[in-house]
Amino acid sequence: MPRLLLILLLAFILLPAPQSSKDGQDVPNALLIRATPVALDASNPERNRIGRLKYLAGWELSSDHPYFGGVSAMTIQPDGRIIALSDSGDLFGFRLGQRNGAMREFIEPLPIRPAERDWPRWKWDSEALIHDPQSGRYWVTFELIHRICRYAPAFARVEACEEPAAMKDWPGTGGAEAALRLPDGRFLIFAETAYGPRNSTQLLVFDHDPAEPGTAPLKLGYYAPQGYRITDAVWLDKNRLLTLNRRVTIYDGFTAKLAIVDISDLKAGKVLQSQEIATLRPPLLADNFEALATLRENGRQIVWIASDDNHEFFQRTLFLKFELLPESKGSRRVH
Numbered sequence: 001m002p003r004l005l006l007i008l009l010l011a012f013i014l015l016p017a018p019q020s021s022k023d024g025q026d027v028p029n030a031l032l033i034r035a036t037p038v039a040l041d042a043s044n045p046e047r048n049r050i051g052r053l054k055y056l057a058g059w060e061l062s063s064d065h066p067y068f069g070g071v072s073a074m075t076i077q078p079d080g081r082i083i084a085l086s087d088s089g090d091l092f093g094f095r096l097g098q099r100n101g102a103m104r105e106f107i108e109p110l111p112i113r114p115a116e117r118d119w120p121r122w123k124w125d126s127e128a129l130i131h132d133p134q135s136g137r138y139w140v141t142f143e144l145i146h147r148i149c150r151y152a153p154a155f156a157r158v159e160a161c162e163e164p165a166a167m168k169d170w171p172g173t174g175g176a177e178a179a180l181r182l183p184d185g186r187f188l189i190f191a192e193t194a195y196g197p198r199n200s201t202q203l204l205v206f207d208h209d210p211a212e213p214g215t216a217p218l219k220l221g222y223y224a225p226q227g228y229r230i231t232d233a234v235w236l237d238k239n240r241l242l243t244l245n246r247r248v249t250i251y252d253g254f255t256a257k258l259a260i261v262d263i264s265d266l267k268a269g270k271v272l273q274s275q276e277i278a279t280l281r282p283p284l285l286a287d288n289f290e291a292l293a294t295l296r297e298n299g300r301q302i303v304w305i306a307s308d309d310n311h312e313f314f315q316r317t318l319f320l321k322f323e324l325l326p327e328s329k330g331s332r333r334v335h
Contacts, residue, residue, distance in 0.1 A: 031068065031107040033094055035059040038318065043283050051278030052327065053258065053303065058285065058320040059096055065107055068092065069309045069317050073129035073140075073232060074291040076304060082319070083131070084291065085110075085140065087308060089124030091155065096319060110140065111151065111158050127290075128179035128232065130187070139211060141176035141189060148176065148189070150211035160211040166204055166219065170194040178233040180241070186266075188241075189217075190230050196221030200271045201230065221271035225257045232292035236301075239264035242324075243274060244292040244305065255281040256289040258303070277324075280305075287316050294324075 040055040041047040048055040063069075070086040077083060084092040089112075094105035110126065112119075123144060130139040136153030146168055149161040167176060167189070174193025181187050187206040196202035200221025208214040224230050228245035236242045241261040248254050259274035280286050291306035301324040309315040 029106055029108045031065055031092060031094065031105050032063060033068070033092075033105065034062045035096060036062075038285060040320075041284050050280065050284060051258070051276075052325045053278045053322040054325055056302075056321045056323055057096075058318060061317045061319060067107060069311050071306045071308050071317060072127050072290045074293050074304065074306055075129055075131040075138075076293045076295045078133070081105075082293075082304070083129070084306065085126050085129045087125055087127065087290075088121045089126045089140075089142075096321075108155075110149075111155060113158055113161075127175075127177050128189075130179055130181045132181060139179065139181070139187075139209075141179050143175040143177060143192070144172050146170055146175050148179070148210045150209065160209075162211050162213060164204070164206075164210055164217065166217055167191075167194075170202070178230050178243070180233050180235055182235055182263075188233070188263075190222055190233060192229050192231075196271065197269050198271055203272065205266050218266065218268045220266065220268065222261070223271055223273050225259060225274055225276050228257055231256075231290040233261075234292050234294050236260070236294060236324075242292065242294060242303065244289060245274070246289060248288075252281055252286075254286050254288050255279065256286070256305070258305075285318060285320065287318055289318075300324075 036059060038058045038060050039045040067090045070088060071084045072087040074082055074084040081093055081095050089110045090107060091110060092107050125142055125144040126140050127143045128141040138151040138155060139148055141148045147161055147163045150159045152159050170191050171193050175191055176189050177192035178190040187210050189204045191202040194202040200223050203220040203222045204217040205220060206217045222230060224245045228247045230243055231246045232244040234242050239262060241263055243259045243261055245257045245259060257276050258278045259276050261272050261274055287307035289305050290308040293304040295302050303322045303324050305320045307316060307318040309317045
């Protein structure tokens, strides 16, 4: 019976919570966040290595704002500001430093079309966030309604939305979980559970903006580390992606794996392989890690990972900062 109850609990917390509509909400847009530093391994505070990742800093964030949390995606701005997106269509903007303390930044809902203002909040199950630094535009995928929308710079307005035919049969809670834009303008959208070729999960490659009507995408597949599901992906360099992959079990709870993916051959029917580089599991920091971002900082490749607390009291909103170290012999499968 305890095992059955735990299984039901884990299934419940991974579903979007039913909430009210976005229109007419009397909530503040100023955000006060408390940031508490956390060690990678509480039992060994000096530990700072995990596979090819070097731990630089990490924080547990909390706020009294009713909509704070549920982080499903993020992007890092050139000035260091983090733009995070919740799984109910709310944006958070803030910066993190080395010291304990509080930060006042902003929280606001994604802009929506007037005809959709009465939709319940759970319908806006936003999962992936893309930013084009040249145009300033953003793209967001919505898992439950199989939609991708493009937004004007600074999220000033909705510019376009599309529900691609190639995504219409994806599972409602296993749809567009991860997405990214390559430097050449192509978009990659990863399903969480929709089937791809040879028992993979489906990956769509668009040679155009998927928020606009156009030609059908190429259909590929992705092999996550065994037993895991992709939650986010970012372009790393040249022909490589970095992916974040999650698993939840009754024994370990939440665990996550980071993997490198070769994308030099993006042709229809291809299944991309994941090369594991690090695993986050107890006694290390472990939670429902869903958001991933990278940037160059003082010549180093920096990786940010954040967790979705599902708005539950027993989970945490963690933001962790790592350096991605160069590959060395014996580092192809590390834990």
